[in-house]
Amino acid sequence: MSDQTGEDRYRLLLIEDNPAHARLVGEMLRGTPCEGSSITHAASLSKGLEELKLADFDLVLLDLGLPESRGMETFTRFYTAAPTQPVVVLTSLDDGQIALEAVKAGAEDFLPKDNMAGSLCRTIRHAIERSRLSNRLMEREQQLRTIFNRSLDGMVVIGSLGKVHFANPAATRMLGADGAGRLMFQIRQATNLEAPINLTFDPDEGPKILAEVRITGIPWDNKPHYLVSMRDITLRQRIEDNLRQSQKMEMIGTLTSGIAHDFNNILTAVSGLAQFMANSSKVDEEFKQDALSILGAVDRGNYMIRDLLRLSRPQDIQKVEVDLNALMRKTEGLIAATIRKTHQLHVVYAQQPCVVQAAPESLEQVVINLVMNARDATPQQGQLTIEIDSILKTEPFPAVKGDAPPGYYARIRICDKGTGMPPEVRDRIFEPFFTTKEPGKGTGLGMFIVYGIVEQHGGWIVCDSTPGEGTTFEIYLKREEPEAP
Ligand code: ADP
Ligand code: MG
Numbered sequence: 365m366s367d368q369t370g371e372d373r374y375r376l377l378l379i380e381d382n383p384a385h386a387r388l389v390g391e392m393l394r395g396t397p398c399e400g401s402s403i404t405h406a407a408s409l410s411k412g413l414e415e416l417k418l419a420d421f422d423l424v425l426l427d428l429g430l431p432e433s434r435g436m437e438t439f440t441r442f443y444t445a446a447p448t449q450p451v452v453v454l455t456s457l458d459d460g461q462i463a464l465e466a467v468k469a470g471a472e473d474f475l476p477k478d479n480m481a482g483s484l485c486r487t488i489r490h491a492i493e494r495s496r497l498s499n500r501l502m503e504r505e506q507q508l509r510t511i512f513n514r515s516l517d518g519m520v521v522i523g524s525l526g527k528v529h530f531a532n533p534a535a536t537r538m539l540g541a542d543g544a545g546r547l548m549f550q551i552r553q554a555t556n557l558e559a560p561i562n563l564t565f566d567p568d569e570g571p572k573i574l575a576e577v578r579i580t581g582i583p584w585d586n587k588p589h590y591l592v593s594m595r596d597i598t599l600r601q602r603i604e605d606n607l608r609q610s611q612k613m614e615m616i617g618t619l620t621s622g623i624a625h626d627f628n629n630i631l632t633a634v635s636g637l638a639q640f641m642a643n644s645s646k647v648d649e650e651f652k653q654d655a656l657s658i659l660g661a662v663d664r665g666n667y668m669i670r671d672l673l674r675l676s677r678p679q680d681i682q683k684v685e686v687d688l689n690a691l692m693r694k695t696e697g698l699i700a701a702t703i704r705k706t707h708q709l710h711v712v713y714a715q716q717p718c719v720v721q722a723a724p725e726s727l728e729q730v731v732i733n734l735v736m737n738a739r740d741a742t743p744q745q746g747q748l749t750i751e752i753d754s755i756l757k758t759e760p761f762p763a764v765k766g767d768a769p770p771g772y773y774a775r776i777r778i779c780d781k782g783t784g785m786p787p788e789v790r791d792r793i794f795e796p797f798f799t800t801k802e803p804g805k806g807t808g809l810g811m812f813i814v815y816g817i818v819e820q821h822g823g824w825i826v827c828d829s830t831p832g833e834g835t836t837f838e839i840y841l842k843r844e845e846p847e848a849p
Contacts, residue, residue: 374401374422374492379412379442380454381430385477389425389484396485408432413445422492424451427477428462435459439466450495452487454480518575518594521584522547529584538575538594540567551579551590562597574598606766613765613794613815617675620796620812624672631669635662668809671729672796675816681723683821688718688727688752688774688841695728696750699735706744709735712751718774720841726817727776733810734778734837740801741782741835751777754843763824763840764794764815773824773840781834790829814839 380386386405393399404421406412409430416424424446428438439453453474455463463474472491475484512519518535522528526548531539539547543565550563557579565573575594582591641647641655674681692711700709731750738748755775760767785793792798794815799806818825821841829835 374398374488375420376401376403376423376425376488377406377412377415377421378403378425378427379406379409379430380425380427381407382427383407385427392481392484398485398488401488409438409441413442416446416449421449423472423488423495424449425454425475425488426451426471427454428459428466429456435462436465436469439469439471443470450491452491516596518592518596520544520547520592520594521582522551522590522592523584524588524590529589535592535594537569538565538567538573538596540565542566547577547592550577551592554579557581557590562601563594565594572598574601602766610765613819616796616812617816620672621675624669627665628669628673631662631665635659635666638662668807671809671813674726675813675820681726681820683721683723685719686722686724686727688720688776689713690717691724691727692731692750692752692776695731699732703735703739703748707739707742708745708747710747710749712749712753714752714754714774716754718752718754718843720774720821720843722821722841723817726820730814730817730839731776731778733814734839737810738778738780738782738835738837740806741784742780743782746781749777749779751775751779753777754846755840757840761826763826765819765824768824768826768840772843772845774843775841776839777836778838779834779836784831784833784835785829786831790827793827 378386378389380389383405386403386407390403393401393403404415404419406415409432412424412426415421424442426438426442428435430438433441439451442451447470450472451470453463453466453471454477455474457476457478459476463476467474472495473487475487480487512532515532516534518538519530519532520528520535520539521530522544526544528544546563546565550561551557554561560576560578563575563577565575567573573596576597577595578593580591582589635658638655638658642652642659644652647655692713696709696711703709735748735750742748753775755773757768757770757773759770761770762768789800793811795808796812797808798811799808815825818839818841823842824840826838826840827835828838
């Protein structure tokens with residue numbers, strides 16, 4: 365304990381069987397900076413241990429030669445009973461070896477009993493300061509360990525041969541069985557270690573994790589090692605992807621509807637003039653035929669524009685109660701007529717009427733667009749399946765636009781065993797004018813319109829496609845909770 369004068373007053377416990385020597389210790393401190401320290405005397409080891417239970421002591425001075433035990437045994441018994449108590453052992457001059465052993469085993473220091481006057485105070489002070497310092501270090505290490513262990517970010521120290529020397533629980537959870545190997549592979553590949561990289565890990569439990577990984581070189585046991593920190597960004601990435609996708613669709617939608625409006629005016633002018641030419645008595649028959657061809661092309665243009673404009677004016681769609689079974693029965697004939705010669709159509713109806721609030725022509729348009737795409741992707745004679753059903757989703761489920769909430773849904777499912785789509789195509793199919801078909805065959809508007817219509821209905825699209833195996837599109841539309849029977 366330091367006081368204002370800079371002198372150190374400590375609470376000392378002296379375990380020593382010789383009363384004369386005990387008195388002497390008090391004398392020796394007189395005139396030193398330790399003067400004024402309190403000295404409690406215990407004449408045996410067991411009494412000393414009892415004193416320790418009654419009060420706190422800054423330091424114990426322990427004579428190794430006591431009636432009940434001698435040498436190292438004294439220290440061992442003391443240390444077993446009070447392992448955290450700072451202690452300096454007092455030895456006889458010829459006990460040098462034992463003194464060293466005691467220090468190795470945990471004593472702060474030793475003093476030769478017959479020659480300690482000059483160094484007693486200094487030894488006491490050093491022993492106490494050293495033990496306080498090591499306590500502070502231990503406490504700090506414990507704090508750091510708690511921080512590491514509680515951190516949501518994974519932290520790993522990995523040697524240059526790939527050995528993991530340290531991993532906090534978050535890292536252990538993320539890495540899974542082969543994670544450390546993958547990290548080492550990345551470290552060896554990296555040209556610039558400082559740049560963060562995104563890596564996917566496959567934990568032993570739970571789904572795959574996308575992590576932002578930062579690697580820094582650090583010394584560990586005097587050898588170069590790598591400190592790797594890993595932040596789970598799975599959720600962040602998904603939210604960003606969803607946001608980007610919906611912003612993109614919104615922007616494209618605005619752009620497209622702007623163009624559609626202007627284009628509509630141009631078409632009206634073209635069609636007016638062509639009409640005029642077709643009816644004019646001043647032009648010959650050949651010109652009239654040309655004018656009629658122009659009108660035909662304008663007509664096709666009008667269809668496209670009409671669909672696009674309908675998307676850009678959601679207030680125009682009139683929703684009514686629609687039973688998807690009934691809607692499908694009506695559409696089936698139309699579709700069958702179009703694909704009958706080349707493909708087989710198989711329709712599975714829902715057991716019960718499947719009623720949603722919807723604009724029937726718009727939904728028809730969705731089904732037709734999806735079926736036409738399925739047909740185009742499927743070799744001749746292949747089968748296309750349309751399925752209607754009601755379904756209760758109890759968990760959120762991943763859809764094109766993001767996670768769809770749980771609830772009661774009506775579902776239209778269109779399934780083909782055609783070409784399927786590679787990921788880079790699937791990522792773009794909802795963009796207007798995106799097509800993989802040859803010029804003249806595709807407009808790239810079908811899926812854009814499907815997306816727009818499903819959006820207008822507050823519904824969700826799920827797309828599952830494997831190249832070479834086929835594609836399934838599912839349209840989910842919110843349905844009233846069914847009444848209890
Ligand atoms: P289009 O049919 O005019 O090409 P869409 O917007 O209808 O335009 O479709 C865009 C693209 O999406 C298609 O060109 C095709 O590459 C892909 N696609 C859509 N549906 C399927 C499907 N069922 N199987 C394979 N590819 C498909
Ligand atoms: Mg299409």
